[in-house]
Structure formats: structure tokens, C-alpha cells
Amino acid sequence: MDKYFLYARKSTDEEDRQVLSIESQIDELKEFAAKEKLEIVASLCEAKTAKEPGRKIFNEMLKRIEKGEANGIIAWHPDRLARNPVDGGQVIYLTDRDKIQNLKFPTFWFENTPQGKFMLNIAFGQSKYYVDNLSENVKRGLRQKLRRGEWPSMAPLGYFNDPKSRKVLIEKREAKIVKKIFAMYLTGDWTLDALAKWCNTKAKIKSHWGHPFSASMMQNMLKNTFYVGVFTYWDETYQGSHDTFISRDLFDKARAMMRKRGRAREVKKHNFAFLGLMKCASCGCYITAESQKGHTYYRCTKKKGKCETKFLREEALVEQMRATLTSHSIRDDWADKMLAKLDTEKERNEQTTKALAQEKKDTLIVVEKKLDNLLDAKLERSISTSEYLSKKDTLVNEKVRIEEKFAQLRGEGLVWLEPMREFILLSKQAKKVAISRDLLEIKNSMKNIGSNFLLKGKTLRFEAHLGWAVAAQSASFSSWCAQEESNLQPWA
Ligand SMILES: [Zn+2]
The missing domain is CATH 3.90.1750.20 (Putative Large Serine Recombinase; Chain B, Domain 2)
Known part of the structure; x- marks a missing residue:
């Protein structure tokens, strides 16, 4: 097993101003050694510059390495060991003769190869320009490696x-x-x-x-x-x-x-299906859920103080929801009939739209023709420029109005068809969901039917979405309903 000296150094040099204090270096290095499972023989430190050769503790450390007390050094960065060619050369000479097997730095990766020693030498050589330039070269090498599809770091397991x-x-x-x-x-x-x-x-x-x-x-x-x-x-x-x-x-x-x-x-x-769905009808707080003895209970959070609302067992809540879903579902045969009616209506609407489109085209052709004539008249100088501009303004505005009008007619015809279809499909689906064992499905189906869910006493209340709301506002839908009302009894 390799044995290491831990070496920390900080001088009062301007260059060392940014360097960690000796204490911090020692702390960091000990942590680093523990993580890397490195055995430390001794921790050494000195507050001397490394610009000039001749540091006492450093020299002693090298002598002890020569004697075989340790075969590696841990330091924060190579520049902690040497900032001059003499000290740097000594370290490298020791690695050449395998007296030093390994050098470990948290901030610098050393590999005991000729290339590694070359890089180390440059790191010792104190020239920031060289080191920076080198790291640029290393990055360039990295990019090439990546382009070749070679993983540039530690290989994963396997x-x-x-x-x-x-x-x-x-x-x-x-x-x-x-x-x-x-x-x-x-x-x-x-x-x-x-x-x-x-x-x-x-x-x-x-x-x-x-x-x-x-x-x-x-x-x-x-x-x-x-x-x-x-x-x-x-x-x-x-x-x-x-x-x-x-x-x-x-x-x-x-x-x-x-x-x-x-x-x-x-x-x-979050195994409480209806958590966050309801509020308490008497105080307005949210209804929370809790599990006890294998049952789920829903109760008022009572965040606003006292509240009389009692808890409700989940089974009872689900029972009410099932009943609601059933009562809001449409009989299949009626749903299918209504969907078929909607298809017919859609077709009729498409025909109307087509007719409208043709009408629009015809109307626009007339206006275009007028615009053409107007331009001819201007070119023949049979009308004045001011006359031309004023008439053109009128015609262009007319054209825009026609386009707007037809866009509106087209939209009106369709606006209720899709919400209506969705509503019927959801209503049809509701009774299937009513017997479902999936509580989340039941919750989502309830949200399709209504909103503002309240727990009043032990009764679930809500505002039913007017499934017809969007549809009912449309005049064309109202007339369609009136027409069908006599023979339409959709509710099961
Ligand atoms: Zn309450």
C-alpha cells in the first residue's frame, strides 16, 4: 500500500493571496485522503515561499521519501510543492527513480507517465500563462476525444x-x-x-x-x-x-x-383519492383525509377555528359519487341517437358553410372587379387622384367587412357541436365509471360533471357544470333543441 506525506504551504506572497489557509488545506486534504483511501504517514506544513529553493520542511520531507518512509505526496496543487525549477526537478527526479510512486492533488490530475511528468513540470514552472495554455490544449485534446466517441473520464462499472x-x-x-x-x-x-x-x-x-x-x-x-x-x-x-x-x-x-x-x-x-377536491360547507376550509384502522376518513381541516362538520368515511363518499354519476348518465340508446343527430347536424352545417363560402367568393369577385375598374380609370386619368383614393378606401373596407361577416357565420354554425358531443360522450361514460373500482377515475368523472365540491354535514354538494352551457348559449342549438324536444327524453 502507498504511503503519503500530506504537505500544505501558504506564504505571504502576493501570488498566494487566493490560496486556502494552511488549516483549510490540511482539512481538505485529509478529507480527500479519506475519500481516496490514502494512508497518511505525516502531515507537514510551512509558511514559506516556494519561489526560492531551500525550504526546510520541504527538504526534510524529500529526504524522508528518499529513505522510504513514504512513496507519495498529497498537496492541494503542484504549486504548493514547488514554484521553482530546482525543487520541481527534485520531485520529478524522485518519481523517475520510483521513490515517489504517486502524487495526489485535489485540483490537478497527475499520472506517472512521461506526459504526466511533463505536465507536472510545467505546473511547477510557476508560469500561469503556460499552465492556462496547457489546460487549453488539454481541452482541445478532450474535444477531439469526444468527437471520436471516446469517453474522457473514469470508465463506468463493466x-x-x-x-x-x-x-x-x-x-x-x-x-x-x-x-x-x-x-x-x-x-x-x-x-x-x-x-x-x-x-x-x-x-x-x-x-x-x-x-x-x-x-x-x-x-x-x-x-x-x-x-x-x-x-x-x-x-x-x-x-x-x-x-x-x-x-x-x-x-x-x-x-x-x-x-x-x-x-x-x-x-x-398520495393514496387519498379525493384529497383537495372538497371544501367544508360550513367554514370554507379544505377537507383533508386521514387513514385509520384500514379506513380512509375525510374531515374539515378546521384551519379557521371551530367547525361542527363531522368526518365522512370514504366508502360513504364514494357511494354518493356513484349515485351522482349514475343519475348524470345518459342511456346508451339515447346517447347514440343524439350523437347520430349531431352528425347529421354537422353535415348540414358543412353544407351551409360550403354555400356560404361560395356566396362569399361571388361577392368578393364583384368587389375585386370594381377595384380593377377603379385602377383602370385612374390609369386612363378619367378620375382624379383624390377620387381614386376615396373610392379605393370604400372598396377595400367593403372587402374586409365581407370577409369578417363570412368568418363569423361559419364559426357560429359550429361552436356548439363539439362541446355537445363531448358532453354526451362523458354522460354516456359516467355510468360505466359509476361502477368502476378506480377512485381516481371516479374523481375525474365527477370533475367533468361539476365543480365547487362541498361537504355539507355528511352530504356531498357541488355545482353541476351546465353541460349544455356552451351549447345552450348558441341560438342555433336552442332551435335545434326546441325542434327535438317533443320526442327527446334523454335521461335514464
Ligand atoms: Zn369546516
Whole structure:
């Protein structure tokens, strides 16, 4: 196991002004070490500049590394270790001879390769320009990597970052386990928690970040599109060039399962079907719901003080709703007859509309012709400019009025047909819903019929929507009703 010195430094230099205090550096580094599971031999700190070589504690640390007390250093950033080529060179020389196996920085990624050492050297070289420029180059390299469809970060479970090819490859043993996790989840017998527990205790795998598996990690894994060859980096989606071992079908099924379960939990959370639907008739507060001994009760929240309204059992409430829905439903044969009538009416309306359209066309042609003549007259100079302008104004306005008038006629004919059809269909449906066991369906159906639901004593009251309201306002509908009234008895 690697052993590390923890090294923190802050000088009074202008350059160090923005740097964390020594105490904060130590705190952060200890936390970082714990997360990364790094063993610390000793924590060292000094308040000296690193511009000049010759820091006492730093030099002692390097000597102790030379002796083999530790083989790594943890620091906030390379510039905490060195800001001059001599000290920087010493550190790199130690890595060259494997006296230092690893350098860890929360703010800088070091890899013990020639490229890594090169970057480290530049980070030591204190020139901000170089470091910035370098990070620009690194970004450019990153963009190229992304364009090639290569995942630029830590490989997810089932894959590993191959240091040779610098690509993400399938890790066969892990891939097998990932596949198994997908299959287990699809059985429906495993919760995310249970899967996480299974991974931690039975599966003999470790997460790549070193943390124990959690439910949210399981969830992220099951919906990680990386497994089907697509990944997102900084909100942009890329087609990955890596090989896959999870089929699209398996993946889609897992997503569907997750959505289904998510909904199931949501429904469970609010399992009071009529919560928020009613207000108390005597005090105006909302009616809330509670569960006791396996029954659901609805009662006044009494937010405005004392209220006499008693609770109502859900069964009794539903009973009343069923009765209401039944009484508001139309007999099927009547509903069908009315729908057929509506179809006839719609057809008649379409014919009228067609006739109106023709009439409009004819009228407009006359006006257009007049406008043409007027222009001719102007070109022949048989009328004055002022005469032309005034007559044109009249004709253009006439044209617009004709168009408006026909648009209005057309709209009037249709306005009640669609609400009426909807109303009949809902009424027809109401009696089916009345015997439904789905309370949400009953609630929605009640909302189709009325609004302002009140609980008065133990009785449900509401204002019925005038299903006919929109329709009844239309003159054409009234006459249609009058015409049919004698032989129409729609209510069951
Ligand atoms: Zn009340």
C-alpha cells in the first residue's frame, strides 16, 4: 500500500493571496485522503515561499521519501510543492527513480507517465500563462476525444480505462455482474436498495470511485446510456465508440420498469383519492383525509377555528359519487341517437358553410372587379387622384367587412357541436365509471360533471357544470333543441 506525506504551504506572497489557509488545506486534504483511501504517514506544513529553493520542511520531507518512509505526496496543487525549477526537478527526479510512486492533488490530475511528468513540470514552472495554455490544449485534446466517441473520464462499472490504448474497454468479470444486475432488476423482485446491498456484500466488486454502492448509484447505472453506446458529456450527447454488452431491449425494459415503479411510489404517497377536491360547507376550509384502522376518513381541516362538520368515511363518499354519476348518465340508446343527430347536424352545417363560402367568393369577385375598374380609370386619368383614393378606401373596407361577416357565420354554425358531443360522450361514460373500482377515475368523472365540491354535514354538494352551457348559449342549438324536444327524453 502507498504511503503519503500530506504537505500544505501558504506564504505571504502576493501570488498566494487566493490560496486556502494552511488549516483549510490540511482539512481538505485529509478529507480527500479519506475519500481516496490514502494512508497518511505525516502531515507537514510551512509558511514559506516556494519561489526560492531551500525550504526546510520541504527538504526534510524529500529526504524522508528518499529513505522510504513514504512513496507519495498529497498537496492541494503542484504549486504548493514547488514554484521553482530546482525543487520541481527534485520531485520529478524522485518519481523517475520510483521513490515517489504517486502524487495526489485535489485540483490537478497527475499520472506517472512521461506526459504526466511533463505536465507536472510545467505546473511547477510557476508560469500561469503556460499552465492556462496547457489546460487549453488539454481541452482541445478532450474535444477531439469526444468527437471520436471516446469517453474522457473514469470508465463506468463493466469497463476499464486501458492505459495503453487510452480507450475504455470491457472488463469481462464486471460486465457479467452488470448484466446480472440488469436482469435482477427486471425480475421486479429487487429494489435499488437491495441491489446495492447485494453488490456490497455478494457480488465481489468495488465501485470505481471507491465508495460503497448505494441505491442512487444503482439507479444511475441502470439508466446510464453508456451501456447502450451513447453518452452525455457537459450536456452534449455523443455516440460512443466503445463496445457494448447490454442490449437496447434489456436497457429499455429496465427504464420502463424504473418509470413504472416511480409512478407506483408516487400514487402510494398520495393514496387519498379525493384529497383537495372538497371544501367544508360550513367554514370554507379544505377537507383533508386521514387513514385509520384500514379506513380512509375525510374531515374539515378546521384551519379557521371551530367547525361542527363531522368526518365522512370514504366508502360513504364514494357511494354518493356513484349515485351522482349514475343519475348524470345518459342511456346508451339515447346517447347514440343524439350523437347520430349531431352528425347529421354537422353535415348540414358543412353544407351551409360550403354555400356560404361560395356566396362569399361571388361577392368578393364583384368587389375585386370594381377595384380593377377603379385602377383602370385612374390609369386612363378619367378620375382624379383624390377620387381614386376615396373610392379605393370604400372598396377595400367593403372587402374586409365581407370577409369578417363570412368568418363569423361559419364559426357560429359550429361552436356548439363539439362541446355537445363531448358532453354526451362523458354522460354516456359516467355510468360505466359509476361502477368502476378506480377512485381516481371516479374523481375525474365527477370533475367533468361539476365543480365547487362541498361537504355539507355528511352530504356531498357541488355545482353541476351546465353541460349544455356552451351549447345552450348558441341560438342555433336552442332551435335545434326546441325542434327535438317533443320526442327527446334523454335521461335514464
Ligand atoms: Zn369546516
